[in-house]
Amino acid sequence: MIYYDKVSKVYPDKTVALEGVSFGIEPKEFVTIVGHSGAGKSTLLKLLIAEDWPTDGKVFFESADIHKLSKGQTAKLRRRIGTVFQDYRLIPTKTVYENIAFAMEASGRKDREIAADVPHVLELVDLGHKIWNFPRELSGGERQRVAIARAIVTQPDVIIADEPTGNLDPGNTYEIVRILKKINELGTTILLTTHNKGVVDTVGGRVITIEKGKVVRDDKEGKYIL
Amino acid sequence: MILTTFKRITRTGFVSFWRNGFLSFAAIVVITLSLLTLGGLIFAGAFGRSLLEQVKSQVDINVYFALAAPEADILTLQQEVNSLAEVSTTTYISREQTMSDFQAKWKDNTLIMQGLQELGANPFPASLNIKAKDPGQYGGIARYLENKNPTDSSGTPIIDKINYEENKLVIDRLNRIIPTVEQTGTILAIVFALVAAIVIFNTIRLITYTVRDELAVMKLVGASNVYVRGPLVVAGIMYGVVSALITLVILAAAAYWSDALILRVAGVDVAQNFSFAINVFSRYFSTNFTELFSVIMGAGIILGGLSSYIAARRYLRV
Numbered sequence: 001m002i003y004y005d006k007v008s009k010v011y012p013d014k015t016v017a018l019e020g021v022s023f024g025i026e027p028k029e030f031v032t033i034v035g036h037s038g039a040g041k042s043t044l045l046k047l048l049i050a051e052d053w054p055t056d057g058k059v060f061f062e063s064a065d066i067h068k069l070s071k072g073q074t075a076k077l078r079r080r081i082g083t084v085f086q087d088y089r090l091i092p093t094k095t096v097y098e099n100i101a102f103a104m105e106a107s108g109r110k111d112r113e114i115a116a117d118v119p120h121v122l123e124l125v126d127l128g129h130k131i132w133n134f135p136r137e138l139s140g141g142e143r144q145r146v147a148i149a150r151a152i153v154t155q156p157d158v159i160i161a162d163e164p165t166g167n168l169d170p171g172n173t174y175e176i177v178r179i180l181k182k183i184n185e186l187g188t189t190i191l192l193t194t195h196n197k198g199v200v201d202t203v204g205g206r207v208i209t210i211e212k213g214k215v216v217r218d219d220k221e222g223k224y225i226l
Numbered sequence: 227m228i229l230t231t232f233k234r235i236t237r238t239g240f241v242s243f244w245r246n247g248f249l250s251f252a253a254i255v256v257i258t259l260s261l262l263t264l265g266g267l268i269f270a271g272a273f274g275r276s277l278l279e280q281v282k283s284q285v286d287i288n289v290y291f292a293l294a295a296p297e298a299d300i301l302t303l304q305q306e307v308n309s310l311a312e313v314s315t316t317t318y319i320s321r322e323q324t325m326s327d328f329q330a331k332w333k334d335n336t337l338i339m340q341g342l343q344e345l346g347a348n349p350f351p352a353s354l355n356i357k358a359k360d361p362g363q364y365g366g367i368a369r370y371l372e373n374k375n376p377t378d379s380s381g382t383p384i385i386d387k388i389n390y391e392e393n394k395l396v397i398d399r400l401n402r403i404i405p406t407v408e409q410t411g412t413i414l415a416i417v418f419a420l421v422a423a424i425v426i427f428n429t430i431r432l433i434t435y436t437v438r439d440e441l442a443v444m445k446l447v448g449a450s451n452v453y454v455r456g457p458l459v460v461a462g463i464m465y466g467v468v469s470a471l472i473t474l475v476i477l478a479a480a481a482y483w484s485d486a487l488i489l490r491v492a493g494v495d496v497a498q499n500f501s502f503a504i505n506v507f508s509r510y511f512s513t514n515f516t517e518l519f520s521v522i523m524g525a526g527i528i529l530g531g532l533s534s535y536i537a538a539r540r541y542l543r544v
Contacts, residue, residue, distance in 0.1 A: 049446060075449065078445075078446060082447075090443075091443060091444070093246060098241075102447070102449070103448065105234050106444070106449035106450070108227065108231075110230075111230070150447065
Protein backbone atom coordinates (compact mmCIF):
# COMPACT_ATOMS: atom_id res chain seq x y z
CA MET A 1 0.00 0.00 0.00
CA ILE A 2 2.82 2.34 1.01
CA TYR A 3 6.32 1.77 -0.21
CA TYR A 4 9.54 3.67 0.51
CA ASP A 5 12.02 2.91 -2.26
CA LYS A 6 15.67 3.70 -1.36
CA VAL A 7 14.65 7.06 0.05
CA SER A 8 17.31 9.55 1.11
CA LYS A 9 16.81 13.01 2.45
CA VAL A 10 19.59 15.52 2.95
CA TYR A 11 18.54 18.95 4.25
CA PRO A 12 20.08 22.13 2.81
CA ASP A 13 22.36 22.40 5.87
CA LYS A 14 23.83 18.99 4.87
CA THR A 15 22.07 17.15 7.71
CA VAL A 16 21.35 13.62 6.55
CA ALA A 17 17.86 12.73 7.76
CA LEU A 18 17.36 9.53 5.77
CA GLU A 19 19.77 7.33 3.89
CA GLY A 20 18.58 4.64 1.45
CA VAL A 21 15.49 3.70 3.44
CA SER A 22 13.31 0.97 1.92
CA PHE A 23 10.27 -0.74 3.42
CA GLY A 24 6.65 -1.39 2.63
CA ILE A 25 3.43 -1.21 4.63
CA GLU A 26 0.43 -3.47 4.02
CA PRO A 27 -3.20 -2.36 4.40
CA LYS A 28 -4.59 -2.55 7.99
CA GLU A 29 -1.13 -2.79 9.54
CA PHE A 30 -0.26 -0.89 12.71
CA VAL A 31 3.36 0.13 12.24
CA THR A 32 5.32 1.91 14.92
CA ILE A 33 8.49 3.71 13.92
CA VAL A 34 10.89 4.24 16.80
CA GLY A 35 14.16 6.03 17.10
CA HIS A 36 15.90 8.81 18.97
CA SER A 37 15.06 12.44 18.30
CA GLY A 38 16.60 13.42 15.00
CA ALA A 39 16.76 9.84 13.72
CA GLY A 40 14.55 10.73 10.74
CA LYS A 41 11.13 9.52 11.90
CA SER A 42 9.27 12.76 11.23
CA THR A 43 10.93 13.13 7.84
CA LEU A 44 9.53 9.74 6.83
CA LEU A 45 6.01 10.90 7.57
CA LYS A 46 6.48 14.30 5.95
CA LEU A 47 7.54 12.56 2.76
CA LEU A 48 4.36 10.49 2.77
CA ILE A 49 2.06 13.56 2.72
CA ALA A 50 4.29 15.45 0.28
CA GLU A 51 5.09 18.06 2.91
CA ASP A 52 8.71 17.47 1.99
CA TRP A 53 10.61 16.04 -0.97
CA PRO A 54 13.20 13.24 -0.96
CA THR A 55 16.69 14.03 -2.18
CA ASP A 56 16.80 10.59 -3.71
CA GLY A 57 14.47 7.60 -4.06
CA LYS A 58 10.68 7.43 -4.32
CA VAL A 59 7.69 7.10 -2.06
CA PHE A 60 4.67 5.25 -3.41
CA PHE A 61 1.10 5.33 -2.21
CA GLU A 62 -0.55 2.36 -3.94
CA SER A 63 0.95 2.72 -7.42
CA ALA A 64 1.37 6.50 -7.38
CA ASP A 65 4.73 8.19 -6.93
CA ILE A 66 3.70 10.80 -4.34
CA HIS A 67 6.19 13.39 -5.45
CA LYS A 68 5.08 13.30 -9.06
CA LEU A 69 1.45 14.13 -8.31
CA SER A 70 -0.14 17.39 -9.44
CA LYS A 71 -1.39 19.88 -6.84
CA GLY A 72 -4.95 18.65 -7.17
CA GLN A 73 -3.87 15.00 -6.91
CA THR A 74 -1.73 15.82 -3.86
CA ALA A 75 -4.78 17.35 -2.17
CA LYS A 76 -6.77 14.20 -2.98
CA LEU A 77 -3.98 11.98 -1.61
CA ARG A 78 -3.91 13.96 1.63
CA ARG A 79 -7.64 13.39 2.03
CA ARG A 80 -6.92 9.67 2.07
CA ILE A 81 -4.28 10.10 4.77
CA GLY A 82 -5.32 11.47 8.15
CA THR A 83 -2.48 13.23 9.90
CA VAL A 84 -1.97 13.74 13.64
CA PHE A 85 0.90 16.04 14.63
CA GLN A 86 2.83 16.19 17.88
CA ASP A 87 1.93 19.89 18.23
CA TYR A 88 -1.73 19.17 17.31
CA ARG A 89 -1.83 21.92 14.64
CA LEU A 90 -5.44 22.84 15.25
CA ILE A 91 -6.67 26.10 13.75
CA PRO A 92 -6.89 28.50 16.71
CA THR A 93 -9.66 30.67 15.29
CA LYS A 94 -11.97 27.73 14.64
CA THR A 95 -14.04 25.90 17.23
CA VAL A 96 -13.57 22.18 17.81
CA TYR A 97 -16.55 21.55 15.56
CA GLU A 98 -15.21 23.81 12.79
CA ASN A 99 -11.72 22.32 12.97
CA ILE A 100 -13.12 18.88 12.27
CA ALA A 101 -15.77 20.09 9.83
CA PHE A 102 -13.07 21.85 7.82
CA ALA A 103 -11.40 18.56 6.93
CA MET A 104 -14.76 17.24 5.71
CA GLU A 105 -15.60 20.44 3.83
CA ALA A 106 -12.22 20.32 2.15
CA SER A 107 -12.93 16.81 0.90
CA GLY A 108 -16.26 17.96 -0.47
CA ARG A 109 -18.66 16.23 1.93
CA LYS A 110 -22.28 17.35 2.11
CA ASP A 111 -23.43 19.68 4.89
CA ARG A 112 -25.89 17.07 6.16
CA GLU A 113 -23.10 14.50 6.40
CA ILE A 114 -20.84 16.93 8.24
CA ALA A 115 -23.54 17.85 10.75
CA ALA A 116 -24.08 14.16 11.50
CA ASP A 117 -20.47 12.91 11.52
CA VAL A 118 -18.66 15.60 13.50
CA PRO A 119 -20.57 15.11 16.78
CA HIS A 120 -20.32 11.36 16.28
CA VAL A 121 -16.55 11.35 15.87
CA LEU A 122 -16.21 13.69 18.88
CA GLU A 123 -18.16 11.21 20.98
CA LEU A 124 -15.70 8.57 19.79
CA VAL A 125 -12.77 10.53 21.28
CA ASP A 126 -14.91 11.42 24.29
CA LEU A 127 -15.09 15.17 23.61
CA GLY A 128 -18.79 15.57 22.81
CA HIS A 129 -19.13 18.19 25.53
CA LYS A 130 -16.37 20.44 24.11
CA ILE A 131 -17.79 20.76 20.62
CA TRP A 132 -18.14 24.58 20.67
CA ASN A 133 -14.91 25.32 22.54
CA PHE A 134 -11.87 26.87 20.91
CA PRO A 135 -8.56 24.94 21.01
CA ARG A 136 -7.07 27.39 23.52
CA GLU A 137 -9.77 26.33 26.00
CA LEU A 138 -8.70 22.67 25.89
CA SER A 139 -5.95 20.73 27.66
CA GLY A 140 -3.10 19.10 25.71
CA GLY A 141 -4.73 15.67 25.81
CA GLU A 142 -8.04 17.11 24.65
CA ARG A 143 -6.40 18.97 21.79
CA GLN A 144 -4.68 15.82 20.64
CA ARG A 145 -7.99 13.97 20.71
CA VAL A 146 -9.52 16.72 18.55
CA ALA A 147 -6.60 16.30 16.15
CA ILE A 148 -7.28 12.56 16.01
CA ALA A 149 -10.97 13.23 15.45
CA ARG A 150 -10.03 15.52 12.57
CA ALA A 151 -7.78 12.85 11.11
CA ILE A 152 -10.35 10.05 11.25
CA VAL A 153 -13.53 11.93 10.36
CA THR A 154 -12.95 11.66 6.62
CA GLN A 155 -12.49 7.89 7.05
CA PRO A 156 -9.02 7.87 5.49
CA ASP A 157 -7.22 4.72 4.40
CA VAL A 158 -4.16 5.58 6.49
CA ILE A 159 -3.56 7.56 9.65
CA ILE A 160 -0.09 8.87 10.31
CA ALA A 161 0.65 10.09 13.80
CA ASP A 162 3.91 11.92 14.42
CA GLU A 163 4.78 11.62 18.12
CA PRO A 164 1.12 12.14 19.06
CA THR A 165 1.87 11.51 22.72
CA GLY A 166 5.05 13.58 22.87
CA ASN A 167 3.48 16.38 24.89
CA LEU A 168 1.13 14.29 27.00
CA ASP A 169 1.15 12.81 30.50
CA PRO A 170 1.00 8.99 30.89
CA GLY A 171 -2.76 8.93 31.38
CA ASN A 172 -3.47 10.86 28.22
CA THR A 173 -0.80 8.92 26.37
CA TYR A 174 -2.49 5.65 27.16
CA GLU A 175 -5.85 7.09 26.12
CA ILE A 176 -4.50 8.22 22.72
CA VAL A 177 -2.89 4.85 22.06
CA ARG A 178 -6.14 3.11 23.00
CA ILE A 179 -8.05 5.27 20.47
CA LEU A 180 -5.49 4.60 17.73
CA LYS A 181 -5.67 0.84 18.35
CA LYS A 182 -9.43 0.99 18.12
CA ILE A 183 -9.26 2.82 14.81
CA ASN A 184 -6.82 0.21 13.53
CA GLU A 185 -9.14 -2.60 14.56
CA LEU A 186 -11.84 -0.93 12.44
CA GLY A 187 -9.56 -1.41 9.41
CA THR A 188 -7.47 1.74 9.09
CA THR A 189 -3.73 1.46 8.47
CA ILE A 190 -1.75 3.28 11.14
CA LEU A 191 1.75 4.66 10.96
CA LEU A 192 2.93 5.97 14.31
CA THR A 193 6.26 7.45 15.34
CA THR A 194 7.35 7.62 18.94
CA HIS A 195 10.34 7.44 21.22
CA ASN A 196 8.19 6.38 24.15
CA LYS A 197 8.91 2.81 25.25
CA GLY A 198 5.55 2.51 27.00
CA VAL A 199 3.69 3.36 23.82
CA VAL A 200 5.56 0.75 21.79
CA ASP A 201 4.96 -1.95 24.33
CA THR A 202 1.26 -1.12 24.60
CA VAL A 203 0.68 -1.11 20.86
CA GLY A 204 2.49 -4.32 20.03
CA GLY A 205 2.58 -5.10 16.30
CA ARG A 206 5.29 -4.25 13.81
CA VAL A 207 8.12 -2.00 14.95
CA ILE A 208 10.61 -0.36 12.63
CA THR A 209 13.69 1.06 14.34
CA ILE A 210 15.54 3.93 12.74
CA GLU A 211 18.96 5.15 13.69
CA LYS A 212 20.85 7.97 12.01
CA GLY A 213 18.59 7.86 8.98
CA LYS A 214 18.79 4.12 8.42
CA VAL A 215 16.42 1.24 9.19
CA VAL A 216 18.30 -0.92 11.71
CA ARG A 217 15.49 -3.29 12.74
CA ASP A 218 12.11 -4.29 11.35
CA ASP A 219 10.32 -6.71 13.70
CA LYS A 220 6.89 -8.23 13.08
CA GLU A 221 6.06 -8.35 16.79
CA GLY A 222 8.47 -5.77 18.02
CA LYS A 223 9.46 -4.41 21.35
CA TYR A 224 11.23 -1.17 22.08
CA ILE A 225 14.92 -1.91 21.68
CA LEU A 226 17.36 0.93 21.26
CA MET B 227 -20.67 21.59 -5.73
CA ILE B 228 -19.22 24.88 -6.93
CA LEU B 229 -22.08 26.66 -5.17
CA THR B 230 -21.42 24.76 -1.95
CA THR B 231 -17.70 25.58 -2.14
CA PHE B 232 -18.49 29.25 -2.78
CA LYS B 233 -20.93 29.31 0.13
CA ARG B 234 -18.44 27.67 2.50
CA ILE B 235 -15.57 29.92 1.43
CA THR B 236 -17.69 33.04 1.88
CA ARG B 237 -18.94 31.93 5.27
CA THR B 238 -15.44 31.03 6.47
CA GLY B 239 -14.17 34.40 5.23
CA PHE B 240 -16.89 36.29 7.11
CA VAL B 241 -16.32 34.31 10.29
CA SER B 242 -12.55 34.84 10.27
CA PHE B 243 -13.04 38.55 9.51
CA TRP B 244 -15.18 38.75 12.62
CA ARG B 245 -13.08 36.52 14.89
CA ASN B 246 -9.74 38.08 13.99
CA GLY B 247 -11.24 41.32 15.25
CA PHE B 248 -8.01 43.09 16.08
CA LEU B 249 -6.30 42.19 12.79
CA SER B 250 -9.39 43.24 10.86
CA PHE B 251 -9.47 46.51 12.76
CA ALA B 252 -5.79 47.18 12.05
CA ALA B 253 -6.26 46.37 8.37
CA ILE B 254 -9.29 48.62 8.12
CA VAL B 255 -7.45 51.53 9.74
CA VAL B 256 -4.52 51.26 7.31
CA ILE B 257 -6.69 50.70 4.24
CA THR B 258 -8.97 53.59 5.24
CA LEU B 259 -5.97 55.90 5.55
CA SER B 260 -4.70 54.80 2.14
CA LEU B 261 -8.11 55.26 0.54
CA LEU B 262 -8.39 58.68 2.19
CA THR B 263 -5.12 59.63 0.48
CA LEU B 264 -6.67 58.52 -2.77
CA GLY B 265 -9.89 60.45 -2.06
CA GLY B 266 -7.93 63.53 -1.02
CA LEU B 267 -6.06 63.29 -4.28
CA ILE B 268 -9.29 63.16 -6.26
CA PHE B 269 -10.58 66.22 -4.39
CA ALA B 270 -7.34 68.13 -4.81
CA GLY B 271 -7.45 67.33 -8.52
CA ALA B 272 -11.04 68.55 -8.77
CA PHE B 273 -10.21 71.74 -6.91
CA GLY B 274 -7.14 72.34 -9.03
CA ARG B 275 -9.09 71.75 -12.22
CA SER B 276 -11.87 74.11 -11.22
CA LEU B 277 -9.26 76.71 -10.23
CA LEU B 278 -7.53 76.37 -13.60
CA GLU B 279 -10.86 76.56 -15.42
CA GLN B 280 -11.63 79.73 -13.53
CA VAL B 281 -8.27 81.28 -14.44
CA LYS B 282 -8.68 80.21 -18.05
CA SER B 283 -12.14 81.75 -18.22
CA GLN B 284 -10.77 85.06 -16.91
CA VAL B 285 -8.56 85.34 -19.96
CA ASP B 286 -10.18 86.84 -23.05
CA ILE B 287 -9.52 89.29 -25.86
CA ASN B 288 -11.59 92.32 -26.84
CA VAL B 289 -11.98 93.62 -30.35
CA TYR B 290 -12.76 97.36 -30.42
CA PHE B 291 -14.50 98.68 -33.51
CA ALA B 292 -14.27 102.02 -35.29
CA LEU B 293 -16.92 104.49 -34.11
CA ALA B 294 -18.46 104.57 -37.56
CA ALA B 295 -18.52 100.79 -38.04
CA PRO B 296 -22.05 99.66 -38.97
CA GLU B 297 -23.60 97.30 -36.42
CA ALA B 298 -24.72 94.89 -39.14
CA ASP B 299 -21.10 94.35 -40.27
CA ILE B 300 -20.02 93.77 -36.67
CA LEU B 301 -22.77 91.19 -36.14
CA THR B 302 -21.75 89.42 -39.35
CA LEU B 303 -18.18 89.30 -38.08
CA GLN B 304 -19.40 87.97 -34.74
CA GLN B 305 -21.14 85.11 -36.52
CA GLU B 306 -17.98 84.30 -38.46
CA VAL B 307 -15.87 84.34 -35.32
CA ASN B 308 -18.42 82.19 -33.52
CA SER B 309 -18.11 79.55 -36.21
CA LEU B 310 -14.35 79.17 -35.56
CA ALA B 311 -13.55 75.87 -33.88
CA GLU B 312 -11.25 77.52 -31.31
CA VAL B 313 -13.86 79.99 -30.06
CA SER B 314 -15.93 79.18 -27.01
CA THR B 315 -18.17 82.27 -26.70
CA THR B 316 -18.44 85.80 -28.06
CA THR B 317 -20.30 88.72 -26.54
CA TYR B 318 -21.20 91.79 -28.53
CA ILE B 319 -21.37 95.03 -26.55
CA SER B 320 -22.92 97.87 -28.50
CA ARG B 321 -21.83 101.51 -28.18
CA GLU B 322 -25.06 102.36 -26.34
CA GLN B 323 -24.55 99.49 -23.92
CA THR B 324 -20.98 100.60 -23.19
CA MET B 325 -22.24 104.16 -22.65
CA SER B 326 -24.98 103.18 -20.23
CA ASP B 327 -22.61 100.83 -18.35
CA PHE B 328 -20.17 103.72 -18.00
CA GLN B 329 -22.88 106.07 -16.83
CA ALA B 330 -24.16 103.62 -14.30
CA LYS B 331 -20.66 103.13 -12.94
CA TRP B 332 -19.76 106.81 -12.60
CA LYS B 333 -23.17 108.34 -11.92
CA ASP B 334 -22.03 109.70 -8.54
CA ASN B 335 -18.96 111.42 -9.96
CA THR B 336 -20.18 114.81 -11.18
CA LEU B 337 -16.85 115.75 -12.79
CA ILE B 338 -16.84 112.74 -15.08
CA MET B 339 -20.52 113.07 -15.84
CA GLN B 340 -20.01 116.74 -16.74
CA GLY B 341 -17.11 115.87 -19.05
CA LEU B 342 -19.23 113.28 -20.76
CA GLN B 343 -22.01 115.77 -21.29
CA GLU B 344 -19.62 118.31 -22.80
CA LEU B 345 -18.44 115.75 -25.34
CA GLY B 346 -21.99 115.63 -26.61
CA ALA B 347 -21.70 112.51 -28.69
CA ASN B 348 -21.12 108.88 -27.49
CA PRO B 349 -17.31 108.50 -27.37
CA PHE B 350 -17.34 104.73 -26.74
CA PRO B 351 -16.67 102.17 -29.45
CA ALA B 352 -18.61 98.94 -29.79
CA SER B 353 -16.64 95.86 -28.78
CA LEU B 354 -16.66 92.11 -29.17
CA ASN B 355 -15.50 89.99 -26.25
CA ILE B 356 -14.03 86.64 -27.36
CA LYS B 357 -13.33 83.65 -25.16
CA ALA B 358 -11.33 80.81 -26.60
CA LYS B 359 -11.74 77.18 -25.59
CA ASP B 360 -8.06 77.10 -24.68
CA PRO B 361 -5.79 80.02 -23.75
CA GLY B 362 -3.26 78.85 -26.34
CA GLN B 363 -5.65 79.72 -29.13
CA TYR B 364 -5.88 83.49 -28.60
CA GLY B 365 -2.85 84.17 -30.75
CA GLY B 366 -4.46 82.34 -33.67
CA ILE B 367 -7.78 84.13 -33.23
CA ALA B 368 -6.09 87.53 -33.08
CA ARG B 369 -4.06 86.76 -36.23
CA TYR B 370 -7.20 85.56 -37.99
CA LEU B 371 -8.91 88.89 -37.30
CA GLU B 372 -5.86 90.93 -38.31
CA ASN B 373 -5.46 89.05 -41.58
CA LYS B 374 -9.15 89.22 -42.37
CA ASN B 375 -9.23 92.97 -41.62
CA PRO B 376 -12.96 93.30 -42.38
CA THR B 377 -14.21 96.50 -43.99
CA ASP B 378 -17.58 98.17 -44.35
CA SER B 379 -19.26 98.84 -47.70
CA SER B 380 -17.09 101.91 -48.30
CA GLY B 381 -13.88 99.95 -47.76
CA THR B 382 -12.99 101.42 -44.35
CA PRO B 383 -11.67 98.83 -41.83
CA ILE B 384 -14.21 98.33 -39.07
CA ILE B 385 -11.73 97.03 -36.47
CA ASP B 386 -9.97 99.72 -34.57
CA LYS B 387 -7.91 97.68 -32.11
CA ILE B 388 -7.48 94.17 -30.74
CA ASN B 389 -6.12 94.02 -27.19
CA TYR B 390 -4.36 90.69 -27.67
CA GLU B 391 -0.86 92.18 -27.41
CA GLU B 392 -1.72 93.69 -24.00
CA ASN B 393 -2.94 90.35 -22.68
CA LYS B 394 -0.24 88.34 -24.46
CA LEU B 395 2.12 88.23 -21.49
CA VAL B 396 -0.49 86.82 -19.13
CA ILE B 397 -1.77 84.40 -21.71
CA ASP B 398 1.74 83.12 -22.54
CA ARG B 399 2.56 82.59 -18.89
CA LEU B 400 -0.64 80.69 -18.32
CA ASN B 401 0.11 78.54 -21.32
CA ARG B 402 3.41 77.60 -19.78
CA ILE B 403 2.16 77.11 -16.23
CA ILE B 404 -1.04 75.16 -16.85
CA PRO B 405 0.52 72.07 -18.49
CA THR B 406 3.21 71.97 -15.80
CA VAL B 407 0.60 72.13 -13.06
CA GLU B 408 -1.47 69.45 -14.75
CA GLN B 409 1.53 67.15 -15.27
CA THR B 410 2.75 67.59 -11.70
CA GLY B 411 -0.76 66.80 -10.48
CA THR B 412 -0.90 63.62 -12.52
CA ILE B 413 2.54 62.46 -11.37
CA LEU B 414 1.67 63.19 -7.73
CA ALA B 415 -1.59 61.30 -8.13
CA ILE B 416 0.20 58.26 -9.56
CA VAL B 417 2.86 58.32 -6.82
CA PHE B 418 0.31 58.60 -4.02
CA ALA B 419 -1.94 55.94 -5.52
CA LEU B 420 1.08 53.64 -5.77
CA VAL B 421 2.07 54.33 -2.17
CA ALA B 422 -1.49 53.59 -1.06
CA ALA B 423 -1.49 50.31 -2.99
CA ILE B 424 1.88 49.25 -1.55
CA VAL B 425 0.83 50.08 2.02
CA ILE B 426 -2.37 48.07 1.64
CA PHE B 427 -0.54 45.14 0.08
CA ASN B 428 2.06 45.05 2.84
CA THR B 429 -0.54 45.24 5.59
CA ILE B 430 -2.41 42.31 4.16
CA ARG B 431 0.82 40.44 3.63
CA LEU B 432 1.63 40.83 7.34
CA ILE B 433 -1.83 39.61 8.30
CA THR B 434 -1.45 36.62 6.01
CA TYR B 435 1.96 35.95 7.53
CA THR B 436 0.41 35.65 10.99
CA VAL B 437 -1.89 32.87 9.77
CA ARG B 438 0.67 31.02 7.64
CA ASP B 439 0.73 27.98 9.95
CA GLU B 440 -3.02 27.61 9.68
CA LEU B 441 -2.77 27.75 5.91
CA ALA B 442 -0.20 24.96 5.99
CA VAL B 443 -2.42 22.82 8.23
CA MET B 444 -5.36 23.34 5.90
CA LYS B 445 -3.24 22.19 2.99
CA LEU B 446 -1.98 19.16 4.95
CA VAL B 447 -5.49 17.96 5.78
CA GLY B 448 -6.19 17.94 2.06
CA ALA B 449 -7.73 21.32 1.29
CA SER B 450 -7.26 22.57 -2.26
CA ASN B 451 -5.69 25.98 -2.89
CA VAL B 452 -9.09 27.51 -3.58
CA TYR B 453 -10.29 26.34 -0.19
CA VAL B 454 -7.33 27.81 1.64
CA ARG B 455 -7.05 31.03 -0.28
CA GLY B 456 -10.75 31.75 -0.80
CA PRO B 457 -11.61 32.80 2.77
CA LEU B 458 -8.54 35.06 2.85
CA VAL B 459 -9.68 36.79 -0.33
CA VAL B 460 -13.21 37.15 1.08
CA ALA B 461 -11.79 38.71 4.27
CA GLY B 462 -9.55 40.97 2.12
CA ILE B 463 -12.58 42.15 0.17
CA MET B 464 -14.43 42.78 3.45
CA TYR B 465 -11.55 44.95 4.68
CA GLY B 466 -11.83 46.88 1.42
CA VAL B 467 -15.61 47.31 1.57
CA VAL B 468 -15.67 48.45 5.20
CA SER B 469 -12.70 50.79 4.67
CA ALA B 470 -14.28 52.26 1.54
CA LEU B 471 -17.54 52.98 3.38
CA ILE B 472 -15.68 54.67 6.24
CA THR B 473 -13.58 56.63 3.74
CA LEU B 474 -16.66 57.89 1.89
CA VAL B 475 -18.27 59.06 5.12
CA ILE B 476 -15.07 60.85 6.17
CA LEU B 477 -14.69 62.41 2.71
CA ALA B 478 -18.28 63.68 2.77
CA ALA B 479 -17.78 65.20 6.21
CA ALA B 480 -14.44 66.72 5.16
CA ALA B 481 -15.97 68.17 1.98
CA TYR B 482 -18.75 69.98 3.81
CA TRP B 483 -16.46 71.06 6.61
CA SER B 484 -13.76 72.49 4.30
CA ASP B 485 -16.40 74.40 2.32
CA ALA B 486 -17.58 76.03 5.51
CA LEU B 487 -13.94 76.71 6.43
CA ILE B 488 -13.14 78.37 3.08
CA LEU B 489 -16.14 80.67 3.46
CA ARG B 490 -15.27 81.59 7.02
CA VAL B 491 -11.57 82.25 6.37
CA ALA B 492 -11.90 84.05 3.07
CA GLY B 493 -15.23 85.60 3.89
CA VAL B 494 -16.97 88.01 1.53
CA ASP B 495 -14.05 88.15 -0.90
CA VAL B 496 -14.65 84.57 -1.89
CA ALA B 497 -18.33 85.17 -2.39
CA GLN B 498 -17.65 88.13 -4.67
CA ASN B 499 -14.52 87.34 -6.63
CA PHE B 500 -14.20 83.59 -6.48
CA SER B 501 -17.78 82.46 -6.55
CA PHE B 502 -16.63 79.14 -8.02
CA ALA B 503 -14.97 78.35 -4.68
CA ILE B 504 -18.26 78.40 -2.80
CA ASN B 505 -19.21 74.83 -1.87
CA VAL B 506 -16.69 73.57 -4.41
CA PHE B 507 -16.01 70.36 -2.45
CA SER B 508 -19.55 69.48 -1.45
CA ARG B 509 -20.74 70.28 -4.95
CA TYR B 510 -18.05 68.03 -6.35
CA PHE B 511 -18.92 65.30 -3.85
CA SER B 512 -22.63 65.30 -4.66
CA THR B 513 -22.35 65.65 -8.44
CA ASN B 514 -19.61 63.03 -8.74
CA PHE B 515 -20.81 60.71 -6.02
CA THR B 516 -21.28 57.70 -8.31
CA GLU B 517 -17.79 58.11 -9.71
CA LEU B 518 -16.21 58.68 -6.28
CA PHE B 519 -18.08 55.72 -4.85
CA SER B 520 -16.94 53.46 -7.70
CA VAL B 521 -13.31 54.58 -7.48
CA ILE B 522 -13.00 54.30 -3.68
CA MET B 523 -15.06 51.12 -3.38
CA GLY B 524 -13.39 49.60 -6.44
CA ALA B 525 -9.91 50.42 -5.14
CA GLY B 526 -10.80 48.98 -1.72
CA ILE B 527 -12.24 45.75 -3.08
CA ILE B 528 -9.58 45.19 -5.73
CA LEU B 529 -6.62 46.10 -3.51
CA GLY B 530 -7.99 44.12 -0.54
CA GLY B 531 -8.93 41.05 -2.54
CA LEU B 532 -5.93 41.02 -4.85
CA SER B 533 -3.46 41.62 -2.02
CA SER B 534 -4.87 38.65 -0.11
CA TYR B 535 -4.77 36.54 -3.24
CA ILE B 536 -1.13 37.36 -3.93
CA ALA B 537 -0.02 37.29 -0.28
CA ALA B 538 -1.42 33.79 0.22
CA ARG B 539 0.48 32.40 -2.73
CA ARG B 540 3.79 31.81 -1.01
CA TYR B 541 2.15 29.89 1.83
CA LEU B 542 0.32 27.53 -0.49
CA ARG B 543 3.44 25.73 -1.65
CA VAL B 544 3.08 23.15 1.14
